[in-house]
Amino acid sequence: MTDTRTLELPQLGEILDRSPAPPERSALPHDLHHEPEPTTLAIPVVGGGEAVVLDEAPSATRTTASLTLTPRRAALALTALAAGAFVTGANEASVVALSPAIAAGLGVPVAQVGLLATAFALTVVLAAIPLTAVTGRLSRRLTLGTTLAVWTTGVVVAATAGSFAQLATGRVISAAAHALFWAIVAPTAASLFAPHLRGRSVTRIMLGAAAAGVVGTPVLTVAGDRLGWQAPYWGLAVLGAVLAVAFALLLPGPAPRDDDEDPADRPAPVRGDLPSRPDFLRVLAVTLTASVAMTTTWTYVVPFVTEVSGIPSATVPVMLALGGTVAVGATLAVGPFLARHAVPTVAVGLALLSGAWTMLALGQGWSGLMAQVLQAAGWAVLLSALLNWAMRHTPWPTDMGASIYTVTMNSGAALGPVVGSVLAARWGLWLLPLASLVLTLGAAAITATADRTMLRRLSVPGQLRRALAARQAVRDRRLEWQRRTAVRAHRPVAAAFAAGQAAARATERGTVRAASAVSDRAGRALRGHVADLDAHLG
Incomplete structure (x- = not known):
């Protein structure tokens, strides 16, 4: 096993932007104390992605729920939350999977159906932060139970739609509930267990979202082709009603408030380990451009592969399931590279997406299948890397930085379908992958402007950086004490x-x-x- 000290310690002076301290004995173990990093997880779904950022709690902190719930009830509640992630993720991607069936059933162009994705993403952008603030003091049981009930209502409105306007109304209602659900589901899942299980519990939630791409979207496509486009929404509505009841029964009630709590005892908000507003804005620019590039084509991918690439409609569910599987595998595989190589990983994701749009632009059956694999892998890699990159540079607390990142991502998801609709209506579907390719190359050009010094600093994990900074601070304090207590003859001023x-x-x-x-x-x-x-x- 490689000794990482030989790789990192020679760069200490450069990392900390100061001259190396004179040689002395190693710092004590307590000198290496560091704050834990936030958990960042991003799971791609068809045409989008779900991301969570969760600050790690101190090891001695336990929530009331983790102390009062039985392990069995906590496990059942976590399963219900993961199922909620599954149904909300499947509903988000339903327009992509069902766009041809919806267009045929309502007698509207496919380009118009794609605007439903814009309405959904725009609602998420506008509703996430206000709804989270309004419900902040309510119990998670009441908030999530009500959220799933509202979400189910929106899905029922969509399932009974006889017009495009009613379908859009149902999508907007479910999108508002979707925004609130994803804003609080990760902290809720983490609060059910001890601190050392927080990351594992959040991972279970994201696996539910991943299953929406592997299983949910193909099932929606098959059901829409064979039973009509309303049938998948009825199935989602039934699941939503069951989960609303499950949340009311399984999740803990309101925790007792401690009015005597000293605000000074609350932990300080966690920020990026390399906070930089220009670098954070660069990440947001890459995120917005890549999101627009993605949704410009992928919102209309089903009609594209059937009409332009000539892939049989019966093969589309298999293609989507293949893409979901590749995306989950890529997400798991890229994790070890994010701590040291976030920006190069972003470049790899953009390169894979560029290859996907090139393959799709060829308009062949084999190139369409190849594009699906490249797109799924590239989007999964890019989502994970962008989220990690953003959280390391956020100059604000991570919850605010994550909110800004999510709003930026969904803004791109709202703009992309509009761009794709205009291009498809005026010139045809064949132009969409070329437009996405140009936008993806633009995102790559923005990524290439990253400062080289910052890239070298990013190559050191945040935990190691904080440990080295703490050691250097101890050395500085020791040298200052020695200077103050030195013999008078060695102090010219004195x-x-x-x-x-x-x-x-x-x-x-x-x-x-x-x-x-x-x-x-x-x-x-x-x-x-x-x-x-x-x-x-x-």
Whole structure:
């Protein structure tokens, strides 16, 4: 096994932007204390992605729910939350899977159906932060139960739609509930278990979202082709109603409030380990451009592969399932590279997406299948890397940085279908992958502007960086203490001050002696005059 100290410690001066400290004994174990990094997880779904950022709690902190719930109930609640992630992810991707069937059933162009994805993403952008703030003081049981009930209502409205306007209304209602669900599901899952199980619990939630791409989207496609486009929405509505009841029964109620809690005892908000507003804005620019590139084509991928590439409609569910499987595998495989190589991983994801759009633009059956594999892998890699890159540079607390990142991603998801709709309506579907290719290359060009010094600093994991910074701080404090307690002869300023004081005291003593001599002479003279006066009078 490679000794990482030989790789990292020589770069300490460059990493910390200071001269190396003089050699001394190694810092004590407590010198290497560091704050835990937030958990970042991103799972791609068809045409989009779900991302969570969760600050790690101190190891000694336990929530009331983790102390009061039985392990069985906590496990059942986690399963229900994962199922909620599955149904919400499947509903989000339903427009992509069902766009030809919806267009045929409602008698509208496919390009118009794609605008439903814009309405969904725009609602998520506008609703996520306000709804999270409004429901912040409510119990998770009430909030999530009500959220799934509202979500189910929106899905029922979509399932009973006889017009495009009613379908759009149902999508907007379910999108608002979707935004609130994904804003609080990760903290809720983490609160059910001890701190060392937080990451594992959040991973289970994201596996539910991953299953939406592997299983949910293909099933929706098959059901829409054979039973009509309303049937998948009825199935999702039934699952949503069951989950709303499950949340009400399994999730913990409101925790008792501690009015005597000292605000000073609350942990400080976690920020990026390399906070930089210009670099964070660069990440947002790449995120927005890549998201627009993705949704411009992928919102209309089903009609594209059937009409342009000539792939049979019966093969589309298999193609989508293949893409979901590849995406999950790529997400798991890319994890070990994010801590040291976030920006190169972004470049790899953009390169894979560029290859996908090139393959899709060829308009052949084999190239369409190849594009699906490249797109799934590239989008999964890009989502994970962008989220990690953004959280390392956020100049604000991670919850605010994650909100800004999510809003940016969904803004691109709202703009892309509009761009694709305009291009498809005016020139045809064949132009979409070329437009996505140009936008993806633009995102790659923005990525290439990253500062090289910052790239070298990013190559060191945040935990190691904080440990090295803590060690250097201890060394600086030790050197400062040695300077203050050094021998006076070795401190020129102090020595000069002491010499000045000695000279002042010597001068003072000389002045006193001179004054005393003058006084003595005056006394002797006075005594002489007195003696002369006595002699004269006598």
